[in-house]
Amino acid sequence: MIEDYFFVGLAVALIMLLGRAVARGLGIPPAIPLVLLGLAASLLPGMSDVVIPPEVVLNLYLPPLVYHAAFLTAPRETREDAVPISVMAFGLTCVTALGVMTAVHLALPQLGWPVALALGAAVAPTDPVAATSVLKRLGAPRRLVTILEGESLVNDAVALTLFGLALTMVAEGVTFAEGGLLLVRVVAGGVLYGLVLGWAIARLRGRIKDNGAQIVVSLVTPFVAYLPAEHFGLSGVLATVSTGFYLGVRAHGLLQPSSRLTGNAFWEVLVLLLESSLFVLLGLEIRQVLADVSDYSAASLALIAALVVAVVVLVRLGWTMGVFPLARWLPGRHLSFDRVGGTHRLIMGWAGMRGAITLAIALSIPLTVPDRPLLIFLAVVVILATLVGQATTLAPLLRRLGLGEPEETMVEEARAREATMEAALTKLDRLAADGEVDERTADVFRQLLELRLDRVRAILDDETDTGDDGDTSRDPGTRGLRRQLAEVQRDKLEELYAKRRISAETQRRLIHELDLEDRRRASSPH
Incomplete structure (x- = not known):
């Protein structure tokens, strides 16, 4: 048994490495080669019996x-x-x-409304990475990226809540009216629990100074948010989202620079492993899924799959082009919709790729749900169809429509750098005037900061300036000064973000640079 797990794990790791290399070489989403290579690996002896328990995915x-x-x-x-x-x-x-529920129920009435709703909830949420990574790389309008990122976060919670409601209806046979009341309790309870937990964990992490302990707490947090909420009949996803959002807003003031660096690196690797392994495991399961839907003819499967894909794609395009503009008349204070014109809405409509969340929801369907293999099959077709058909054509469409503002992004970042350097120079002058720093040391740092400032003002700093800025790091007396100047720059970035002069992405990137510099100076020999 242990040997079986070892060989499966080894095969998954090798496929992940190969699949990501192929994706990078061909410029396609990694999910496509990962699934195909997983399917090919399922032909090997002993690999065809791999099955992911739904509770593991969930x-x-x-x-x-x-x-x-x-x-x-x-x-x-x-x-x-x-x-x-x-x-x-x-x-x-x-x-x-x-829409998917209605279409599937009309095509396959024997499934029943709750099962059809479970499929609709599985394929409804978009992938938060597939589209926005392309948009960011090509310099698409930032507001477009913000809306898509915000949508992909919230729609995960909405879809998973609908999915939980559908499973409850399948298991307990509740009516839609009873399901509506249950939905209110599940949503409100999940959000409240998540916010309370976020507050408690923020207090805890503020007292922890060890980087390893910070990572342990951050790793445990999503499970402490999700599992108890689900146990007590609340929305575990909304609880997790609320906790993550609460902590993310306070991350800069809550964590030390070294903890941020370590935590960011850890989570990037963890998410990469989770998403990649999920697609590989799906590929390994496809043979069994296809065998389980063999009762349906190939023509029937193709027709049903085409129907579901068409509903998913056309409903989104219809919504962004026809319904979305009407939101300008909703009450409340919000930004003008004038900057979201027809071309922007077309990109929003076409950027509806499905990914890891849809796959995770589909694979988490309990084994007792009727026609579970068919639901997984249809979800997989939607994922692959949107990734192949939309993700690979999004970049050419963006270029065709001329949507991109790389110069604006560069100018914003340069201005943020300029403001932080000026704040550091002001702090340095104040320290020198008060006699807390001797004039010789102040002159050295002043020259370094002014040199960087000149580069920024010429918009020539392309984030490759990682060379040595002098040998002042060897002097223990200057380390405290460097920390003070770096902290002033972080505070300035917080101020710029609060005043809407820079985006969260620019703020996060420049703070990351300051954290890296802190670590480099701390690790340099005395």
Whole structure:
């Protein structure tokens, strides 16, 4: 038994390495080669019997994936674009789920409404990475990226809540009216529990100075949010999202620079492993899924799959082009919709790829649900169809429409760098005037800061300036000064973000640079 697990794990690891290399070489989403290589590996002896227990996917994969996405949410941008994000995340997700439910029920009435709703909920949420990674790389309008990121975070919670409601209806036979009341309790309870837990963990992490302990707490957090909430009948996903968002908003003031660096690296690797292994394991299961749906003819499967894909794609395009503009008339204070024109809405409609969350939901369908293999098959077809058909054509479409603002992003970052350098120079002058730093040391740091400032003002700093800035790091007396100047720059970035002069992405990237410099100086020999 142990040997079997070892060989399966080894095969999954090798496929992950090969699949990501192929994706990088061909410029396609990693999910495609990972699934195909997993399918090829299932032909090997002993690999065809690999089955992922639904509870493993639901309890092991979903919490950290959802938590990580919530933690990285940009709070100010999300708040400012709350109306368009809500229109997409709540309205479109529900309409997509209901549209797929109706189409599947009409095509396969024997499945029943709750089972059809479970499939609709599985394929409703979009992938938070597939589209936005392309948009960011090509310099698409930042507001477009913000709306899509906010949508992909919130719609995960909406879809998973609908999915839980559908499973409850399958198991207990509750009516839609009873399900509506249950939905209110599940949502409100999950959000409240998540916020309370976030507050408690923030207090705890503020007292922890050890980087290893910080990672342990961050790893445990999504499971402490998800599992107890689910146990008591609340929304574990909403609890996890609320906890992650609460902690993410406070991350800069809560954690030390070294803890941020270590934590960011750990979570990047963890999410990569979870998402990649999930697609590989799906590929290993496809043979069994196809065998389980062999009662249906190939023509019937193709027709049903085409119907579901068409509903998913066309409902989103119809929503972004026709319904989304109407949100400008909703009450409340929100940004003008004038900057989201027809070309922007077309990109939003086409950027509806499905990914790891859809796969995780589909694989978490209990074994007792009727026609579970068919539901997984249809979800997989939707994932592959949107990844192949949309993810690979999104970049050419963006270029064709001329949507991109790389110069604006560069100018914003340069201005942020300029402001932080000026703040550091002001702090340095104050320290020298007060006699806390001798004039010779102050002159050395002043020259270094002014040199960087000149580069920034010429917009020539391309983030490759990682060379040695002098040998002042060897002097213990200057280390404290460096920390003070770095802290002033972090405070300035917080101020710029609060005043809406920079985005959360720019703030996060420049703080990451300051953290790296702190670590480099701390590790240099005395």
